[in-house]
Amino acid sequence: MDSCSQPELLPVNQAIALMLEAITPITDTESVDLAASLDRVLAAPIYSAINVPGHDNSAMDGYAFLYADAANNTPLRLAGHALAGHPFKGELKTGECVRIMTGAVVPAGTDTVVMQENVNITGDKIDINPLPKPEANIRRAGEDIAIDSLVFETGKRISPIDIGLLASLGIAELNVFKRIKVAVFSTGDELKPLTQTLQAGDNLQVGEVYDSNRPTLIALLSRLAVDVIDLGCIADDPEKIADAFESAIAQADVVISSGGVSVGDADYTKPVLEKLGNINFWKVAMKPGKPFAFGALRKKTSGEGHKKNSAEQKGWFFGLPGNPVSSVVTYHQLVVPALRYLAGEVFEDAPVLSIATQTPLKKQPGRADYQRGKLITDDGENKVTTTGNQSSGVLSSLAQANCYLVLEQERASVAAGEKVNVVLFDRFLQ
Ligand code: AMP
Ligand code: MG
Numbered sequence: 001m002d003s004c005s006q007p008e009l010l011p012v013n014q015a016i017a018l019m020l021e022a023i024t025p026i027t028d029t030e031s032v033d034l035a036a037s038l039d040r041v042l043a044a045p046i047y048s049a050i051n052v053p054g055h056d057n058s059a060m061d062g063y064a065f066l067y068a069d070a071a072n073n074t075p076l077r078l079a080g081h082a083l084a085g086h087p088f089k090g091e092l093k094t095g096e097c098v099r100i101m102t103g104a105v106v107p108a109g110t111d112t113v114v115m116q117e118n119v120n121i122t123g124d125k126i127d128i129n130p131l132p133k134p135e136a137n138i139r140r141a142g143e144d145i146a147i148d149s150l151v152f153e154t155g156k157r158i159s160p161i162d163i164g165l166l167a168s169l170g171i172a173e174l175n176v177f178k179r180i181k182v183a184v185f186s187t188g189d190e191l192k193p194l195t196q197t198l199q200a201g202d203n204l205q206v207g208e209v210y211d212s213n214r215p216t217l218i219a220l221l222s223r224l225a226v227d228v229i230d231l232g233c234i235a236d237d238p239e240k241i242a243d244a245f246e247s248a249i250a251q252a253d254v255v256i257s258s259g260g261v262s263v264g265d266a267d268y269t270k271p272v273l274e275k276l277g278n279i280n281f282w283k284v285a286m287k288p289g290k291p292f293a294f295g296a297l298r299k300k301t302s303g304e305g306h307k308k309n310s311a312e313q314k315g316w317f318f319g320l321p322g323n324p325v326s327s328v329v330t331y332h333q334l335v336v337p338a339l340r341y342l343a344g345e346v347f348e349d350a351p352v353l354s355i356a357t358q359t360p361l362k363k364q365p366g367r368a369d370y371q372r373g374k375l376i377t378d379d380g381e382n383k384v385t386t387t388g389n390q391s392s393g394v395l396s397s398l399a400q401a402n403c404y405l406v407l408e409q410e411r412a413s414v415a416a417g418e419k420v421n422v423v424l425f426d427r428f429l430q
Contacts, residue, residue: 009285011409012333012368018280019294019338023316026253026344028178034166037158039225040176041344046151048169051142056106058082060137063119063126064110065097067134075125082107097126106138113137145169155346177344182221183252185231185244186214187259187269188322193233212395213258213320213327220331223428224339226254236260242272249276249297249315254342256335259322262291269293269319279317285409287367288392289330293319294338316342323392328429329370329404336428352406353422358385361405361414368409372401375422384422401425 010018029043058064065076079096082088084103092098092109100106100113112135120127145151151169152162158174166174186193191211192204204210211233221228229251234244241260248255260269261281273279279295299313318335320327340347355375363369372387384405387397406421407414414420 008283009290009367010282011285015282015284015292015294015334016337019334020341022294022296023338023342025342026177026180029175030178031173032176034163034172034174037166037174037176038160038163039223040158040174040179041225042152042154042156042158042174043177043344044175045153046166046169046171046174048145048147048149048151050169051147052145052168053139053141053143055141057084057139058100058102058104058106058113058137059139060113060115061101062113062115062137063097063128064100064106064113065128066092066094066110067112069095069097070112070128070131073127073131075122075127078121078124078126080107111135111138153346155344157340157345157347180224180226180254180339180343181229181252182226182254182256182339183229183231183248184214184217184221184256185248185258186211186233186322187236187241187244187257188233189236191233191259212324213322216324216328217256217258217320217331220328220428224336224343226339226343236268238268238272241268242275245272245276245297249299252315254316254318254339255297256318256320256331258320258327261293261319261321273297273317273319277315277317279319281319284330284334285367286329286333287369288323288326288390289321289333289370290326290367291319291321292330292334293317294334321392324395325372325398326392328395328398332429333370350423350426353382353424354419355382355384355422356417357405357414357420358383358416360416361386361407361420362390363407363411363413365410365412369405369407369411371405371407372398373403373405373422374401375403375424384420402430 032040070076076095076097078099079092080088080090080098082098082100082104084101087105088098088107098107112132114128114132118128118130190207190209192208193211218228218230231244231248234240277295277297279293281293283290284292295317297315297317299315320330361371371390373384374387375384387400389397402425404423406423
């Protein structure tokens with residue numbers, strides 16, 4: 001039931017705050033090659049040992065000269081060439097210039113480059129017209145990155161561009177936090193796992209559904225550079241659920257399950273989890289995805305996993321609702337921040353845009369809606385629309401979307417033309 005009269009509902013930002021408060025980020029580190037560092041999280045700051053660019057160099061094809069020599073419009077004598085990778089090695093006398101190509105080191109004794117289009121050549125003499133400003137067309141040593149400057153702080157997740165930047169500094173190896181081990185399983189008697197032995201005619205029986213949450217979650221987790229342990233589908237059977245959890249905790253730092261956390265099913269997982277750790281079954285004030293479980297699981301002290309010597313080893317548990325859209329949205333909104341934090345990443349909240357919706361949006365006050373929408377720019381104007389059926393089982397309206405339309409907890413239905421908060425899907429979802 002959606003209504004304002006659900007005092008036990010936990011707002012999304014409070015749920016995230018409670019999780020981050022409970023979690024201690026990983027401290028174990030390892031060294032990886034730059035080429036293997038994509039999506040990993042830096043465990044130490046990076047300072048530049050060099051200037052980038054390393055030397056003053058030309059931004060143009062043209063001529064390098066000393067500005068004072070050309071100030072009274074006397075022609076300059078060509079004394080040599082400077083090419084990228086082949087600096088001019090001679091010594092310049094007063095009134096001399098050097099033919100220079102883009103990227104070539106600016107020769108000693110020159111301070112200005114004129115582009116070749118503004119030069120007239122007669123024999124070995126050049127006339128400059130018009131004269132550029134003093135010190136024009138030179139890219140200064142260190143203007144991109146200065147020697148000894150801080151390039152990235154601890155907690156930076158490495159992007160493809162970062163790899164380019166680090167390569168430009170000659171950094172071949174990085175100190176990063178170890179990968180978190182995440183065990184994933186689905187619960188539900190109705191679930192049929194996709195296996196290679198599944199034949200075309202091997203149809204679903206009445207009441208069966210293919211397990212779509214687990215492949216989705218495993219694909220989503222690949223964006224976080226964690227090690228995934230796939231524990232398959234588990235039947236709604238207390239013993240089997242207990243076995244699955246024990247096996248998961250033994251192998252992993254984090255256990256993510258889907259299904260069985262709503263009121264009807266909680267009976268199965270709740271008593272099991274009470275024995276294995278300290279789990280909260282939350283009703284989060286979000287739609288889709290009200291039921292959500294989070295807490296600590298006790299690890300056996302046999303030396304498995306990270307932090308071998310700590311007195312109380314903990315694993316973390318995230319229980320997602322079974323409905324496919326709910327499981328994706330709760331994973332993205334609640335689990336991703338927790339996993340990023342656990343992985344040592346330092347990150348900002350996603351930017352929020354305010355855009356008028358083109359379509360009316362149905363809503364009841366009581367929970368924050370994360371409706372699935374499409375943002376387009378049409379004739380210079382940003383427009384959002386709903387992607388249709390917003391039921392928590394309808395994965396197709398999520399697949400068509402590129403953003404959430406986040407409707408505040410107390411808001412009711414929204415008319416076309418009203419502004420709504422739009423949060424673009426980020427790389428952890430797309
Ligand atoms: P539950 O949260 O276990 O009550 O499940 C809610 C709904 O989600 C039910 O319709 C389930 O059949 C469906 N569901 C649960 N787990 C999965 C899964 N792994 N893949 C697809 N649908 C699921
Ligand atoms: Mg179920």
